[in-house]
Amino acid sequence: MIKDFELFTPKTLDEALTLLDKYKDECKVIAGGQTLILLMREGLITPKYVLNIKRIPELSHIKSGKNGVRIGAATTHRAIEKSPVMKKALKVLAEMEKRLSYIETRNWGTIGGNLCNADPAGDPAPALMALKASVKMASVSGERTMALEDFFLGAHKTALKPNEILTEIQIPSVPPRTGVAYDKFNIIEGTVATAGVAVSMTLKSGDGVCDDVRIALGGLARTPMLAKKAEKVLRGKKITDSLLKQAGQKASAEAKPISDISASAEYRRELVKVMVARTGSEAFARAKKA
Amino acid sequence: MKEILKIKVNGQSHELLVKPKTLLLEVLRDHLGLTGTKRACDSGACGACTVILDGMAVKSCSILALQADGSEVMTIEGLATGNELHPLQKAFLDHGAVQCGFCTPGMLMSSKAMLDENPKANKQQIKEGIDGHICRCTGYNSLVRAITDVVKGEYKEVK
Numbered sequence: 001m002i003k004d005f006e007l008f009t010p011k012t013l014d015e016a017l018t019l020l021d022k023y024k025d026e027c028k029v030i031a032g033g034q035t036l037i038l039l040m041r042e043g044l045i046t047p048k049y050v051l052n053i054k055r056i057p058e059l060s061h062i063k064s065g066k067n068g069v070r071i072g073a074a075t076t077h078r079a080i081e082k083s084p085v086m087k088k089a090l091k092v093l094a095e096m097e098k099r100l101s102y103i104e105t106r107n108w109g110t111i112g113g114n115l116c117n118a119d120p121a122g123d124p125a126p127a128l129m130a131l132k133a134s135v136k137m138a139s140v141s142g143e144r145t146m147a148l149e150d151f152f153l154g155a156h157k158t159a160l161k162p163n164e165i166l167t168e169i170q171i172p173s174v175p176p177r178t179g180v181a182y183d184k185f186n187i188i189e190g191t192v193a194t195a196g197v198a199v200s201m202t203l204k205s206g207d208g209v210c211d212d213v214r215i216a217l218g219g220l221a222r223t224p225m226l227a228k229k230a231e232k233v234l235r236g237k238k239i240t241d242s243l244l245k246q247a248g249q250k251a252s253a254e255a256k257p258i259s260d261i262s263a264s265a266e267y268r269r270e271l272v273k274v275m276v277a278r279t280g281s282e283a284f285a286r287a288k289k290a
Numbered sequence: 291m292k293e294i295l296k297i298k299v300n301g302q303s304h305e306l307l308v309k310p311k312t313l314l315l316e317v318l319r320d321h322l323g324l325t326g327t328k329r330a331c332d333s334g335a336c337g338a339c340t341v342i343l344d345g346m347a348v349k350s351c352s353i354l355a356l357q358a359d360g361s362e363v364m365t366i367e368g369l370a371t372g373n374e375l376h377p378l379q380k381a382f383l384d385h386g387a388v389q390c391g392f393c394t395p396g397m398l399m400s401s402k403a404m405l406d407e408n409p410k411a412n413k414q415q416i417k418e419g420i421d422g423h424i425c426r427c428t429g430y431n432s433l434v435r436a437i438t439d440v441v442k443g444e445y446k447e448v449k
Contacts, residue, residue, distance in 0.1 A: 002311040002313075003311070004291065004309060004310070004311055005310055005311060006291065006310060007293065007310035007354070007356055009356065009357075009359070030354070030357075033352065033353065033354060033357070034334060034352050037313070037334075037352050037353070037354065038333050038334060038352065040311075041332065041333070050310065050354075052354070052356070052357055054357050055357075078346070098418075101422070102337070102421060102422025103347060103400070103403075103404075103418070103419065103421075103422055104334075104337065104340055104347045104348050104349045104400065104422045105334060105349065105352070105422065107343075107346040107347060107348050108343075108346070108348045108349075108352070108353060189421060190421055190422060
């Protein structure tokens with residue numbers, strides 16, 4: 001049973017920020033609420049005030065410009081999945097969304113809500129981190145931007161201050177000869193990832209040498225994380241299957257998985273070895289064609 | 291603390307006083323008496339509560355009613371045209387895609403939204419279109435067969 005609360009439905013972001021600044025911790029921001037309503041029903045969150053930002057027009061957009069792509073925080077998963085902007089290297093975002101929960105949830109749930117929930121195993125975070133995405137936050141005192149990997153402070157903890165709203169996800173232009181892939185392992189399709197791996201690889205021209213790489217892991221630590229030691233294995237090297245395997249082993253060593261209902265920590269450590277090699281191989285193949 | 295909700299359901303406009311915590315599902319079932327939409331898992335996992343909101347299939351157990359203010363909703367009660375069943379309903383009947391029937395309203399609403407968006411859905415797309423639904427009788431194959439026949443044009447819509 002959900003506890004009573006007062007609902008605010010502001011029409012503009014400014015109005016929303018003023019309200020949030022007034023009530024801060026007593027107020028919970030709702031976008032699609034596909035997780036929040038569940039938590040409120042379980043009594044795990046009992047806000048006095050709820051701030052509905054679902055239909056604030058300035059928070060729902062997908063804009064493509066010369067500096068990259070900007071996605072409003074209240075953009076639905078399904079809008080991203082179906083957006084014509086998600087082509088070439090960004091196709092990975094459409095592929096990732098397609099495997100996130102179910103159509104009904106993607107139709108109403110938002111990308112910003114997903115990131116603010118900071119589920120360690122959420123799908124968008126690794127894919128966006130591989131793409132070097134950053135997040136823009138706003139409060140009455142102004143805006144700030146940070147790299148997505150710095151946004152996550154712990155399981156279900158973010159860098160958002162009590163008076164801040166996540167407003168936009170910014171993805172910089174993807175360099176040429178870059179391939180990006182995301183894969184997740186889950187026993188039942190549509191459920192949360194037991195482990196998720198995203199790899200973005202940029203090649204030097206012609207010779208199959210890795211110029212730059214990002215390897216992002218989901219469900220393998222208290223927060224989504226970059227496997228920086230595994231990246232080092234690949235950077236500057238000619239990509240081969242055995243090198244990708246080595247990267248997988250490094251990623252497995254630096255991951256900090258936990259045991260839960262889906263899998264043991266040991267199982268996840270094995271999983272990540274295979275997944276980094278496999279996803280890396282896919283990113284490599286895409287980079288060669290890009 | 292109640293607020294006014296303006297909502298159009300199956301073509302009919304309503305103005306209701308609801309508490310902010312009221313779910314869309316509760317408005318449909320408890321306020322409007324449209325009990326075709328089912329309450330089951332209450333956690334967005336089973337699909338039984340699916341309705342079409344502004345053209346999209348959504349889980350009405352996971353949406354605050356006031357977030358749907360100004361929207362247009364179609365429930366299972368709005369699917370048939372008078373006494374004439376919707377092609378999907380006819381196909382479900384012919385294929386025995388209804389067993390205990392509890393998941394059926396949700397399945398039908400998602401199937402309708404899917405075919406409205408993609409009338410030529412193939413078998414894989416049909417499976418993806420209903421994969422957010424659990425049928426406790428496990429009648430999935432007959433559901434896919436029924437929807438496939440509608441795609442093939444074997445059931446005509448009455449205008």
